Amino acid sequence: MNKYAVAPEALRKVCDPHKELHFCHTTEDAPAFEGVIGQDRAVRSMNFGLQMKVPGYNIFVVGPHGTGKTTYAEAVVAAVAQKGTPPLDWCYLYNFADKDRPRILSLPAGKGRDFQKEMSNFSADLPRIIAQAFENSQYEKERDDIIHRLQEKLDALSGHLKTEAQRAGFIMKPIPPRFVFFPVKDGAQLPQEEYEKLTEEEKRELDEKGRRLTKLLDESMKESQHLEEAGKEEMQKLESQIVQAALLPPMERLRSRYKEEPGILEHLEEVLKDVTSHYKNFLPKPPQPNAPASPFEEEAPDPAMKYQVNLFVHNGSCPGSPVVVESNPTYYNLFGKLEYKSHFLTMSTDFTMIRPGALHKANGGFLILQARDLLRDVYAWETLKKALKYRKAVVENIGEEYRLVPSGTLRPEPMPLDLKVILVADPEVYSFLFSLDEDMQRLFKVRVDFDVDMPRTPENLRKYVAFVSALCKKDGLLPFERSALARLVEHGSRLAGDQRKLSTRFNKVAELIYESSALAEAAGETLVRGKQVEDAVQERKGREDILEERIREEILRRTIIINTEGEEVGQINGLSVLSTGGYSFGMPSRITARTFVGTEGIINIERETRMSGSIHTKGVLTLSGYLGGKFAQKSPLGLTAQITFEQSYGGVEGDSASSAELYAILSSLAGVPIKQSLAVTGSVDQRGDIQPIGGATEKIEGFFAICKARGLTGEQGVIIPHQNVENLMLKEEILEAVRQGKFTIYAVKQIEEGLEILTGIPAGILGPEGTYPQGTVFQRVADQLDQFSAVLTNRKHPEEESHDGK
Template sequence: MTDNISPVTLDNASSNKHNELEKTSPLSVLQCGNDFSEYIKLYSPSKVLAFSQLFPNATAIISRYLKLPTSLLLVNSRFWLNAEQVLKEAIPNELPSDYLLSYNQESLFGRLSVSGHEISYSEGILTKLNNGALVLNVSPLLVEPNLWFKLKSVLQRGYLIASDAVNGERIKQTLPDLKSQPINIKLVLVATRLQLEELIQIDPEYTQISSLFCELASQIPANQDAVNTIANYCQHLTQKLSIEPLDLDALNTLLKALSIECQHQQQLLFDPEFIQQTINYANLVSDENKISKDDLNNYFKEIYEAKSLARKYSEQSILEGQVNLQLSGENVGQINGLSVVELLGYPCEFGEVFRISASDMIGDGEIIDVERKVELAGNIHAKSTHIVQGYLNHFFSHISAFPFSCNLVFEQSYQESDGDSASLAILLAVSSCYAKFPVKQDVFVTGSLDQHGNVLPIGGINQKIESVTRLFELGLISNPVTIVMPKANIINLTLNDQTLVLIEQGKMLIHAISHCHQAFPLVLNKQFEDVIKTINYRIELANKEEMEESSSSLFSRLKHSIFH
């Protein structure tokens, strides 16, 4: 029998290195959120509303486009108001321009009307805005593709034909000749990437029109320029509402909300419509002629509660015991994972705690993924399970036959799921199952793995952690708990105030790790090497028992043949 010590533990220097790696400390409150007060203190109000400074590359493309013979500019922007303001700043005032979020055939190409034997033509925006710039939201073109093909034809030939107008294809009389008036217009289409892809599907040859492309990011770096621009926009809106400008605390609250929308400590959502809606709504709940920090928080709370019905049903099922969670003590092969629930047609996502369990049996080292077997999990989930199996089995390559297999179940999962964020939890549950070391049930784990054991970032980290906060609010836990998450996700932590209070009180200990070995002391109270040694010992006992049974069987057969 080969030595039962895994190759990773043979080198004392390597072992010491792993021991150093496994030491982690809980994250502080400052690491779990952000504060923009220092930026706001340096902010000086300006009467000029300027978005373009945040998008210098796009602004340069727009200004050059206006000087080129190119007739089409595609602006990739998630938010119409953002694109509209940047374009207004980049397009000179002396150049005629118009911005249309909604339009139809008549507003673009005009209308033909018959009065007796005479046909009259009412001009559309293309004629009225000749030699100017027309900015269109792409959505109506996707709803009514015929509009796009008509626009494309006008740009290609350089003039209108009467049949483009409303009623042009119905009137049987001789139509007026519009060729004498050339159409020279700069067309700007504002669209998201998905909408551009849809346009390509409608017309794969849309590139027949010479065009330029630029994009406006929906997320911008959280720096002084960004804070100044957003603060200026807020003050511009408060001025329109005839209320006092937002004070430092209110601005800081709004900026935190924009950061939470991005789930990134160094990014801000730049959505003028979101800011506009927030200030308008907060103004309704304000008792004075001023929007305070509390007014903004009340608005965010109301909006959050208005979209919480599915989440409340989930919490109710936990309170009623319909979902079985163990939140204290220890258990072998059982661990609490964290997931994000996404429902079709539902406007928001929420985090949820779920249980992963593993049970071993005689086998060949396979992790039998029940979710995948019954087609309740997708390909990414299947890939992550194979990565965990390969990583764990790597430490037993010195053994000719790994004698155990493991049955893996996501308990009480009744709908299809996918993703690899449970990889770390799966590894810990399976390791606990093989080594018979119990898992602490007041620990919650999320994180993806590569085949070298590195813990990789995952999505929805804030929703996942805040799902544990709700367990405190529901009274299901009161003692300190531990959360294990990827270190790379620290920058994504923009946790709500309730969670930050728990962290400050020491009731929520968040450990951010970069390698799976660091999770074992936190979850199993064992070093990774100890787990491997114990599994090796179990394998050795199993092989020894098998050899004894084989010897006993052989002796019985010999005895039977001799004496009978």
């Protein structure tokens, strides 16, 4: 066996159900696990964040999709909230001092609903209370007394005026709009012709008396107006007293009920004053003559609307602190809005149409949001930051801020905020906000990180089984037998990409549990066994691997040229991982290198055609450092080498093919063929050390599938970095092929080790005299590079040759 070959037992960490899962026979024997598995750091951080009551310690839960971060956040917050106390109710009230600035009022939880009902009943009773007050006989008597006294005073004024007119020899006649005085003679009005016969002296005397009477009339008219105004004031005072007396019993009931609430007592005083001033609005209206109604006629406003209560947030039924999970965090869903009534071409609103958002409903508790959804609304994120920064929630329609012509609208008093916001996001969103928005750092000081894997320890194995048990009992699935649990554990390590760990992406594990149970049930089983788990894995793969099959088909038909036997100079099989729709698979790629005389060094064709990513470009440039360090210590590296991924029509990224590219260049320089039955993955540094890469399991399985389809020869295999052995969770069929000697996995540490496997020739060790042993790969490379240098040295400019000849 080759010394670099990996033993079959190291290619997959098998879970022995009898040794590692001895604590249960089926999931029926295992206790259901409550909580989050394998996220100790996240649990500590979340507990810390929930305990902090200082502003700014809002929580940002970060983790990849499927780690259970949202479910955990909702569960732990709900548990903490149950121990809290219900927060205050919040009401909006009419502002009698400024109707466009509704007042906000807080009440103990549950009292808001009572206050709303009582004020609604009070408003509805106003017409009856006021009408009954004016039907009182005492009111009628006092009203009649006022009218009688006023009439007596007016009659006295009129009588005095008539008496003065008689004394002066005049009579007073009403000629609208006022009274006129006429002289009399023998008890009758002096005729005009008689007046003309009077002397000038008599006429002047009559005119003077008339002017005095007119002046007296003016004075009497002013006095009568004063008397009427005084009578009206007395009548209004009487009516106000009557209204106040009628409102006193219901008001006293309200005052007594809310004597501990100064805000309500103040509001009730304002209500009483307003009703007393506008009581006529509640009296029956006199019948109006029938007239056709205009479609544009505005509806008469409800006079009792001002006394209603807008119960903005009701927490009477809340068992503890509120927890609001807003799945659609748009601006209006978060911050509320002002609703409007439309009447033909006009829009109107009032304080009763102020509607709360999730921020208001969560006040006093917790608000859970998905950060990615929040950022989709242009205004939501900025408004949320302002609300948290100033600890106030303002209700305003965002459109009002961007009107070209400002329009009148309500400006409700802001609600004071005291809540904790929990944002849930993937790491990319968190990094984006953290780097670009400094407010986020001040407002969300607690980061709760969810990891994608956890150690594969006996304790965590118990938790894994407990998770399966909880899911089976919760959703009525068939119990899982030990062998099935063992396969689930192995699948968890495969998802984690590490034999020492288990995946914490429990959504993926749960999907396999559901599908395995369904297959077992369809087969008439009473337990889920290992076979059903394996079948479920294959079924899922069969639903998702269409692209993998198409590429493999093209390879087998040699439309895409991949050799799995024979030898070629400067050509090697590299390995890469492709992903589509969440499904990842490995595929080989043919890498070729051509070397010749020149000084341009290594030319990466993908880079020249802008098909190379920055990491791949870095990996290729690293190769120059290796070659220079090995072969250019005494003379310049006179080399031009072109490398490329053949038949690659998309971008190339990553440095996992850098070792394969170096092998191809060395093969081309040495003229030594590379075994095409092998594929290579691994990056390399400038010193020739092989470095680990990702997706080792998928890459091996991808190349194995090609070899198996063409027929396993025993020569085929894959070379991987030695560090990646612990990442392998290969299929059982590959392990069996390795056991039978039909396929080999090699693990190497240095380029020299891989070169020896690929060529069958030792790479060579530099001797004391600075040369490599004859017959080694490096000796052939050094000789070739010396020839390249000699060619470059001997190629002189014609002028230089002529000068030398002289």
